[in-house]
Ligand code: ATP
């Protein structure tokens with residue numbers, strides 16, 4: 226019918242517009258039609274108004290900055306349309322076998338099959354759910370806004386122009402304070418039943434004076450058969466970073482603090 230035809234036309238115009246946009250020149254080939262449809266839905270739903278440039282092109286996902294729409298402003302409770310971060314997982318590039326292992330034993334994602342597309346979509350929903358749970362537990366993470374198929378929209382970090390800096394990229398003025406903040410985040414996350422699983426100076430972002438933990442896609446619940454191993458690895462990475470900052474901290478001290486034993 227007429228409405229469907231109009232919708233189709235609007236969608237192809239949208240797709241062409243994105244494909245032609247400079248920032249998507251390289252990536253357009255890796256975006257499949259379903260990804261364009263997901264981005265289109267997010268525009269229609271008011272989460273995205275206009276796309277900015279790429280912030281990061283990773284192994285499995287690309288992160289873009291974008292201008293958020295009215296719904297994004299509502300979620301963050303701000304007057305002006307905020308900037309948002311759009312993380313797009315590439316279904317074909319994703320190492321879904323590895324992802325599958327992180328979904329095992331998670332009571333929230335029981336019965337996820339072995340279909341690549343389904344695994345990646347469960348992964349994105351898991352990242353959204355983990356961000357929500359972390360926030361509730363009092364851990365500073367980007368505020369999650371929407372998830373649509375293989376696309377996650379969240380609060381954009383970084384207060385000054387340009388890309389937000391990782392902890393690994395800055396001179397840490399006060400390592401004692403930073404360590405206390407991060408170990409408290411780890412404890413709160415653990416008390417909320419989550420283990421980050423890839424925590425290091427590369428997944429902590431500086432947002433003004435705040436330290437913000439990112440990249441919670443692989444975070445598992447404590448039910449996961451390897452959650453203890455992941456927690457020990459997180460403790461090792463974090464303690465090693467602060468030892469390099471001249472601090473006298475051990476992996477074991479940190480683990481004891483986080484698990485309270
Ligand atoms: P990598 O393999 O590089 O770790 P990834 O797929 O694990 O990538 P993230 O770590 O979530 O993805 O994001 C990659 C990079 O994008 C981050 O290091 C950071 O620079 C930037 N980034 C991610 N989320 C945000 C955000 N909400 N606001 C600002 N920048 C972000």
Ligand code: MN
Pocket residue numbers: 427428440
């Ligand atoms: Mn990362």
